[in-house]
Amino acid sequence: MDQDKQSSTPNAATGTSRDGFTSSFGVLAATLGSAVGLGNIWKFPYLTGTNGGASFLVVYIIATLLVGLPVMISEIMLGRKAKADAVTTFQKLAPAGQPWWLISASGVLAAFLIIAFYSEVAAWVFAYVFKAIGGAILSSDPKVTSAAFKTLISDPVQALLWQWLVLLLIGGILLLGVAKGIEAVTKKLMPLLFVLLLVVAVRSLMLPGAMKGVEFLLAPDFSRLSAGVVLTAVGLAFFKLSIGMGTMMTYGSYFRDNQNIPTTTLRVMGADLFVSMLAGLAIFPAVFAFGFAPGAGPSLLFITIPAVFASMPLGHVFMVVFFVLAAIASTGALLSLLEVPVSVMSGRLGISRKRATVINLLVLALIGSGCALSNSTLSGFTLFGKTLFDLFDFLTSNILLPLGGIFICLFVGYVWGLARLKQALSNEGALENGRLVRVLFVLVRFVSPLLILVVMLRGLGVL
Ligand code: PFF
Numbered sequence: 001m002d003q004d005k006q007s008s009t010p011n012a013a014t015g016t017s018r019d020g021f022t023s024s025f026g027v028l029a030a031t032l033g034s035a036v037g038l039g040n041i042w043k044f045p046y047l048t049g050t051n052g053g054a055s056f057l058v059v060y061i062i063a064t065l066l067v068g069l070p071v072m073i074s075e076i077m078l079g080r081k082a083k084a085d086a087v088t089t090f091q092k093l094a095p096a097g098q099p100w101w102l103i104s105a106s107g108v109l110a111a112f113l114i115i116a117f118y119s120e121v122a123a124w125v126f127a128y129v130f131k132a133i134g135g136a137i138l139s140s141d142p143k144v145t146s147a148a149f150k151t152l153i154s155d156p157v158q159a160l161l162w163q164w165l166v167l168l169l170i171g172g173i174l175l176l177g178v179a180k181g182i183e184a185v186t187k188k189l190m191p192l193l194f195v196l197l198l199v200v201a202v203r204s205l206m207l208p209g210a211m212k213g214v215e216f217l218l219a220p221d222f223s224r225l226s227a228g229v230v231l232t233a234v235g236l237a238f239f240k241l242s243i244g245m246g247t248m249m250t251y252g253s254y255f256r257d258n259q260n261i262p263t264t265t266l267r268v269m270g271a272d273l274f275v276s277m278l279a280g281l282a283i284f285p286a287v288f289a290f291g292f293a294p295g296a297g298p299s300l301l302f303i304t305i306p307a308v309f310a311s312m313p314l315g316h317v318f319m320v321v322f323f324v325l326a327a328i329a330s331t332g333a334l335l336s337l338l339e340v341p342v343s344v345m346s347g348r349l350g351i352s353r354k355r356a357t358v359i360n361l362l363v364l365a366l367i368g369s370g371c372a373l374s375n376s377t378l379s380g381f382t383l384f385g386k387t388l389f390d391l392f393d394f395l396t397s398n399i400l401l402p403l404g405g406i407f408i409c410l411f412v413g414y415v416w417g418l419a420r421l422k423q424a425l426s427n428e429g430a431l432e433n434g435r436l437v438r439v440l441f442v443l444v445r446f447v448s449p450l451l452i453l454v455v456m457l458r459g460l461g462v463l
Contacts, residue, residue: 018083019178020254026183027259028267031076031251033186033332035272036193038121039240041326042301044276045283047236049294052224053216059230063237064269067452070443071243071405073265074412077424079252080261085347086246086340089253094415103407104344107246110400111340113392114245115364117371118337119170120389122330123162124302127152128323132306138319140311142292142303149302153375163372164365170334171361174342175354178254182335189328196325197278203318204286213285216294217277231459234452235397240272244401244408247336250343261425262436275329282322286312301326338364402456406449413445 021027048056082089086104094100131137137148152158173181204210238244255261287294287304290311296304309319338360345356370378374389383391412421422437423429457463 018253021183021251021256022179023183024256024259026179026187027255027264029186029190030182030254030332030336031248031264031268032271033182033190034242034247034251034336035240035268035333036190036275037329037333038118038125038326039236039333040272040276041279041329042121042125042298043236043239045280046297046300047232048217048280049284049300050297051229051232052221053294054218055220055222055224056229056233057217058220059225059233060236061273063230063234064241064273066443067234067405067448068237068241068243069265069269070440070448071238071408072241072248072269073262073425073440074408074444075243075246075248076252076255076261076265077421078408078412078416079249080255080257080259081424083253085253085343086249087344088347089246089249090411094411098415100407100411100415103404103411104246104249106400107244107249107404108341108344110245110396110404111247111337112364112367113400114239114396115167115334115337116368117389117392118330119163119166119334119364119368120159120371120374122166122327122334123159123372124149124152125323125326125330126166127158127162128302128306129320129327132316132319132323135316137306138310138316140290140307142307145306145310146299146303148306149299154379156373156376159372159376160369163368166330166334167361167364167368170331170338171357173331173335174338174357177353178339182339186332186335189332193325193328194275196321196328197275197282200318200322200325201278201282203312203314204282204284204289207286207289207312209289210285212288213283213294214281216284216288217280227455227458231398231455234402234455234459238401238405239397240276241269242333242336244404245396246340246404250340251336253343258427258430260427260431262433262440283308398456398459402452406452409444409449409452413441413449 021030078089078093079086082092084092086107087101090101090104128137131148137145139145173185175181176184205214242248283300283305284294286308290308292304292308305322306319309315309322312318341360342353342356345351345360346353349356371389371392374387379387381388386394418437418441421441422434425431425437426433454463
């Protein structure tokens with residue numbers, strides 16, 4: 001069981017003053033805040049919509065258990081053991097001279113690429129909160145909502161300004177620190193997010209004809225499955241759980257020594273899946289009730305959803321609530337993404353957190369503009385047939401995160417070893433979880449890395 005609330009002093013065991021999470025609820029809120037994000041509200045619904053509904057959901061759940069769980073536990077465990085940024089963690093824990101820190105270096109790169117496109121989607125969401133309040137996107141005609149969305153994304157000034165605003169907000173929170181910034185903010189926002197999402201889901205389920213949407217989410221059609229679909233599900237599991245790139249490792253370094261890592265991880269995964277399902281239940285019943293198509297793809301959130309809400313009584317209010325909750329979700333995730341390079345930079349270069357945050361924001365404003373302008377000034381600029389926005393999304397979910405996951409598993413399975421795994425996950429013998437540790441060990445040694453590799457190579461068309 002959790003030995004919650006025993007210590008409110010971060011890293012009491014080490015006696016250092018390193019910033020960290022101060023309560024069990026704080027750990028849960030921050031970690032869940034990282035996992036829950038636009039992945040739940042934007043990616044999960046549109047990917048489920050375009051990949052066959054419930055059958056995709058089944059594959060996704062299997063992927064989270066066989067691949068997500070072991071990688072997430074491993075990352076948090078290594079971070080807590082080293083109590084350092086992601087790059088230093090591997091340097092501290094790996095045998096001298098072995099370049100395992102490259103995993104974290106590739107994680108920092110992945111963080112940059114994800115923030116670059118993610119902050120732009122968050123930018124649209126924040127813009128939509130204001131547009132929803134003002135009624136500018138309140139039309140039941142998808143042609144009108146589509147035109148409104150196109151106007152927003154194809155205007156370089158709006159696209160850039162909203163993105164920079166989002167980056168400033170996230171940077172401002174990070175400047176407050178881990179406990180006073182990340183933990184304090186996510187502790188307030190996560191419960192609010194749950195309540196708002198629940199309200200919208202109940203409203204959507206009460207619509208006449210809502211059952212068709214529920215069926216779409218819960219009745220599998222396995223004929224839609226293919227290697228590409230399985231890769232998408234594995235990629236989504238990595239993205240959704242914020243794993244494979246050092247985010248959970250960084251947050252793990254802020255965990256308290258008496259936190260039960262496997263229990264916390266299971267709770268975060270369960271709650272994250274619950275939020276994804278709630279988002280599905282908020283969206284699909286309403287989509288079907290008003291006769292819209294579920295497979296609209298990435299624009300589902302920005303074109304279909306406003307039209308759906310505009311079709312229902314009191315839709316204006318629910319639309320505002322919906323985009324506010326999406327904005328909240330993106331905030332927690334972006335905090336954890338930016339924390340990776342900020343902690344690496346301040347930890348390795350010995351510069352203050354403030355300086356590290358400002359430098360990272362400046363670099364990100366630059367890389368991010370490449371994605372912000374993907375629909376306007378830079379729409380003609382493609383690499384490998386993709387705009388920067390699509391390329392960064394594809395590279396991270398389908399290549400960098402799965403690769404990071406494979407190497408994290410190999411490190412724990414073959415370098416770290418069973419004895420240290422047992423020691424670290426039992427909190428030096430205080431917890432009884434021997435069976436779980438043995439199952440986990442088999443997973444990280446054989447099942448997870450092989451599975452990720454095969455799925456990755458098949459999905460990329462190599463196998
Ligand atoms: N898990 C977040 C989401 O679902 O929106 C996205 C994310 C956050 C991915 C942090 C990766 C990460 F390191």
